Amino acid sequence: MAASVAGCFFFFFFFAVVLATASSGGSAALVEHTFIVSQMKLNHLCNDTLVTVVNGQLPGPAIEVTEGDSLVVHVVNKSPHGVTIHWHGVKQQLNCWADGAGMITQCPIQPNKNFTYRFDVAGQEGTLWWHAHVTSLRVTVHGALIIRPRSGPDSYPFPKPDKEIPIVIGEWWETDPFELDRRFANSDFADVPRSSTINGKLGDLNTCSGVTEDNYVLEVELGKTYLLRIVNAALHPQYYFKIAGHTFTVVAVDANYVKPYMTDTIVIAAGETVDVLVVAAAAPTGGRYYMVALGIMSLGPLTKTPVFISRGVMSYTANASGKGTSDDTGPIMVPEMPDYRDETMSFYFHGNLTSLRPVPVPGNIDERLLIAVDTGRLCRQGSVPSPPAYCMVTRMNNISFQLPTTTSLLQAYYKKDITMITSLRDFPSRPPPRIVFNRGYTSRGVSVWRVRYNTTVEVVLQGPPTPASYSNPMHLHGHDFFILAQGLGRYNAEKDVYAYNLVDPPVRNMALVPMYGWTVIRFVTTNPGVWFLHCHLAQHVSSGMAMAFVVENGPTTDTTLPPPPADYPSCDDPDDKVGYE
Structure with missing residues (x-):
């Protein structure tokens, strides 16, 4: 690699x-x-x-x-x-x-x-x-x-694998990441990567002047079991991941064990990790099989979307009995991939996850938040926008998050000097009553929700239930949470509570809000500090789909955030006081 x-x-x-x-x-x-x-x-x-x-x-x-x-x-x-x-x-x-x-x-x-x-x-x-x-x-x-x-x-809590292999799905960009982030922050989403990658390799679907890019090659022995530790490090899409002629047993997500289940297709959103077992037993004599990572690029009703794809090769080597040697000159088996514009399989893949070692779900909810994640406009109708002439931003409850510029949010709160943070806003617990998804005027701010130590918080994350919808992989720092339910359309508190899984919900640090739908998470604030909640799509977090939970100290020394380390970085260069993804 x-x-x-x-x-x-x-x-x-x-x-x-x-x-x-x-x-x-x-x-x-x-x-x-x-x-x-x-x-x-x-x-x-x-x-x-x-x-x-x-x-x-x-x-x-x-x-x-x-x-x-x-x-x-x-x-x-x-x-x-x-x-x-x-x-x-x-x-x-x-x-x-x-x-x-x-x-x-x-x-x-x-x-x-x-x-x-x-x-x-x-x-x-x-x-x-x-x-x-x-x-x-x-x-x-x-x-x-x-x-x-x-x-x-x-x-x-599953059969011991013979070998463990990290599989990192990424992207190859030719745009400078700081320039890319500037464009994202200004809602210029025209840039796209040149290719997807598997463990840094672009794969043989990419050629230039007759030269083919290298494949990532995973060598396996016939009959052995492999634990693939899959990471989606891409800036944007979910990915379908398949290996021709093989099936997976899903055993963990986000470093939490799940009840094993078998599938031939893994669906992994940006920021997520999935652990799977795969047995090298596709054929009595081995062979070569493509592994394919295909980006899911559905954008609501849009049908002309780019295809992001990379493929590697699972190649059999001889085992102790001399069986399984691959023929390097023979054809490589190709998997049949799902439609890259269809997120249906993603909805059911994530909905099938349940905890292998369930722990009691806290029942008494202290704080409830309904968070609308969508887009809005910074420019009012009839106004003349300033360069680069973009008005659309992403937002949460009609606030487009803006990073602090002079000091970190955590340091300001630790020093109890919130005046160091300009444009500080209290994050609203609900969206405006007449919010129209993906429309309307919004504003920027450093939005925070303050919560006491040991508080049970339930958050409903509502995506646009409109034709122009998209999925959002939301990541919470500093806490794992229970994913209680997901659904399509607008969340209905009276009806949808009956769909909650309070027995063995998966425990995650990522929650995918499905296209056209919603997801419910619940967690307990037992970790004092400032913890970011944001979409893991680079263009979304850079343009404002984020907020921060400020968790207060508890009543004892063991529940109080200690002082910063001696070499804690300070902001000396104003040119580097921007960017968070």
Whole structure:
């Protein structure tokens, strides 16, 4: 998965050390990494493109820990832009300072500066991931975060795999991510990636001047079982993922185990992770089989949408009995893919997920929010917009989120000096009573909802129930939540409450709001700090589909956010005080 270097020599320094804190194999460890963030040129599709990477790799290095370990990551910024690293899905209990959300929990790490993230990975098992959280840098600054059980792989609640493989679905862009983010913020959504990628490879559907791009190749042995840890690191679409001639057993999502079920098609939205088992038993003699990642690009009634696709190859090698060797000259079996404009399979895939180890769902709801996620206009009718002449933005409850510009939101609240945050707005618990989806005047603001410690919050996320609809993968930092229900049309509190799953709902950090519909989540605020809730589509979060929960301290020291670390980044360069995705 290491990226090649085009036209120049590139040297990077990387080390990973695991220091056991005790001699017992079951003891927690200190896992230490160094991330060198720098720029390099990569050549794809006949073009040299300058990209930002970690340790010269695309995807970046996979971090592997055991539940209960402490992780220390030294970030050395040798790029010309400010950067943060968000540990997507890590709860960061009493450690909001390490969440890595630019201008929400910290100011970016400036060029030629360092910052060390320190946090425990406790109470979680499975696949998460890490990515940049400044502008659209996550398109190339990302990698898998694998958390194994403390008692070892024999304790997996599914058959022990013979091998574990990260599969990172991404995109290849030739637009500078800072320019891309500026365009997104101004609702210029015309830019599209050149291709999808699988583990950094564009695949053989992409050619230029007769040269075919490389496929990612997964070598397997006949009869063995593989745990694929799938991450959708793309900026935009959901993806269908299939391997010709094979079926999957879904066993986990967002580092939470689910009741296993079999399918031949995985559906994974931007920001989500899905763990699946696949048995290499397609044919008695093995062979070669395409694995395909196909972007779902339905846009309401629109039918002319781009096709984002990449494919790799599952190639059989001989097992101990000499069986299963692939014929490299023979045909490669191609899977039949769903219609890339149809999200029906996505709705049912997400609706089929239930928790393998259900825990009691809190019943007494303290705070209820109904959040409309859609688009609005900054320009009133008849007004003359300023350059670049775009008025449409995304919003939540008719507020288009705007990042703070002088200090991080967390630092301002910790110092109890909210005057440091201009345009601060109290987030409304409901949309305006006469809101018309995807229409009407809106405004910008730093919108926050303040909530006491140990409060049960239920949120209904309502997407546009109109022909011009779209799905929205919503991500909450610092908390997992129960997904109680999803549905189509407008949410009806009296009727739809009977569809709630209060027995074994899936536990997630991502909630996909389906096209034309709604999703209900519930969580308890047991983690003080400032926690971002936002759509994981880059063009949506950059143009305002976000808000922040401010969770107050609890009554004891053990429920109070401690002071920031000594090397906490400050905002010294005004050029780098923008961007959060």
